[in-house]
Every structure is written in C-alpha cells, then in structure tokens.
Amino acid sequence: MHYVVAGGGTGGHIYPAVAIAERLLDKGTVTMLARSGSMEEHVFLAQGLDVQTIRSAPLLYTPRSLWRLARATRSGVRAARRVMMDAHVDAFIGTGGYVSVPGIVAAQMSGVPVYLLEQNTVMGRANRLFSHRARHVFLGFPVAGASGSRFTVTGNPLRRRVYTALTEYRLAKPLRRGLLFIGGSGGASFVNELFLRTIRELDSRGREVSVTVVTGIDDYARICDAVNGLFLRHVNPVVVSYEEHMERLYEQARVAVTRGGALALTELAIGGIYAVVIPYPFAVGRHQSKNATYLESLGLGMRIEQQSLLFDRYLSIVEKALDDEAGTALPASSIFGRDAGDTIVRTIEEECSHD
C-alpha cells in the first residue's frame, strides 16, 4: 500500500500528520507533502520521513492574495498529482493547514480516496470546504453538526513515543508536582507574562515548586532576561524556547497553564495533567474556547477567558490543582482512553483493502 499525507503550518497540524504516517509505515510506504523551507518539511525530515515539496498559499480574501493562491494552488496540485501518478496511491490523508489543499484536489482528480482529520471542536476552513468530498473525516473532539457515517470521533492522534510516555505518566501521577506553561507551538506572550507574574507570587507565598515555561522562539530572550532579574527563594523557574520532546516536560507536570490548542489539550488529558486553559481569544470560530469547554465538561481542566481573567482567582485554581494529590481521572470510555492513531490507520486500511 502507498499513502500520501499532508498537514502543515503549525504543530497542531504537523504532529498529527507525523503520528498517522508513523503508523501507516507499518502497512506500506508513505510520502509526505510539505512546502519547501517550512516547519513541516523540517519536522518530517527530522523524523526520517520521505518528503515531496509542493507550493501552496493561505486562503485570504484580498485580490492580490487570491491571485497568489490561484497560482500556488495550480502549481501545488500539479506537483501532488505527479506524486500520485508516479506510484499507485491507495489513500490521501490531510491533517489541515493550507498545504493539505493541493493534496486534496490532486487526490480527487486522480481518483484517490481522501481522508481528513479535524483536530478541533469547530471545523476549520479547508475541512469545511472539502469534508463533503472526503471518504471519512476523523474528529479529534466532538464537532457540533458533524454527524453521519462519514464522521468518526477518534480523538487526536499523538506520535507513538508521546502517546506511550503520556499513558505511563498518567498512572504515575502522584510523583509529579511541577507547573508547566505552554503557549502553543508558536508560544504566546500573554501566557509568558502570566508565567512571570505567577512565579513571583508563588515565591512570595513560599511555595516550593518547579515551574517551566515554553516561551516560543521569539519571546525566549526577553523572558530569560526577566527571570534572571528576579530574586526567587522557593520557586525553581525553567525557561525553554521550543521543546522537541514535550513528553519530558509533561513527565514533571501535575498542572499546566495553556492555550486551548487541540493537540496540547489532548496531550494533557492523556497524561493526566490538569489543564488551566486560557484560550487564544481570536481563534477562528472561538474554537479554542470550545475545545476548553469540552475538557472542562469531563473534569479534566478549567477554562478562563483572557479578557475576564482575575489573577487572584486564577492563582487559587492553579494552587488547588497543585495541591490535589488525586489529580484527574479519565471518564470511562473517554476519547482520551484509546490510541486515536491506531483507530484512524485501522479504518483507512480496512476501507482501502476493499477497493
């Protein structure tokens, strides 16, 4: 069997593509589509995956960007079609980001079945445009209005080493006491500021705790300088710009303060780490808020909107969660209790073997 996989732009699209590709490699060969010089190309190559570069452009509604979009998509579709015609391709899998669009169009033109992943509680733009043409749409969270036999709530697929490590950590939870701040794959200055204020306050309260922040590359130097200027006696702060092995940070954490990205929330839920979620206020369709609300409904975290955040109330939620020895427990038959990557790949394999 031969599969083509595309997903790019940010970690929330790239890592699910890697997770699916890793498992598809047990069944056959896999070609990844990526933009030249992009984050997805870098990550796919680092994972030892076979990469073909294509062009694509974001869907923006200005006359100039529409022209760019048309040209890039035409070129991207041509390149993706060449990949699909050179080898017999059994399925195309798109995990979002605009790099997946030329792959979807090329697959349809070549008669290759299309599978899509929607990571969030709200359907993204590309998936809304193309889901009716997909053979199957896998959902990382329940999505309102996405019903019918083509849609399956599988949960979000995690890379194997991350999934295995997180499942083990959940069982070892009482040993972990740390606090982790995550702003998503690009970092978030609001979360970084909150980290600074939180460590100052926790230190003044005499709390002995290790607090790690993943700042994102752009804000790293500023946050390091700010931390170096503090005199802390109780809190041990750790500042990281980007972590290739997030499971190592999750291993230490009992509680995380985080944006509401679908993959971060999935990882925290599976790892048994309580999530204090401050959704990005401008996310399309407020999907981060809705992701957070879903987690909250399962008792796995708490949503606090950035606009209405009251620091004292926020800190008391964080402290209560840090003191909670019992921690979170996954509800029976929760989507976080099974390996979504395996479910997705099994479905693709079964459906394609009947073709």
Ligand SMILES: CC(=O)N[C@H]1[C@@H](OP(=O)(O)OP(=O)(O)OC[C@H]2O[C@@H](n3ccc(=O)[nH]c3=O)[C@H](O)[C@@H]2O)O[C@H](CO)[C@@H](O)[C@@H]1O
């Ligand atoms: C601002 C915005 O619109 N962000 C979207 C983007 O988020 P974004 O890509 O930031 O966030 P996610 O939380 O979904 O995924 C981040 C992924 O990157 C990994 N990671 C992160 C930091 C790091 O240092 N190292 C690392 O490996 C995490 O472990 C995770 O696997 O795509 C997600 C999935 O569609 C959406 O839910 C988010 O709303």
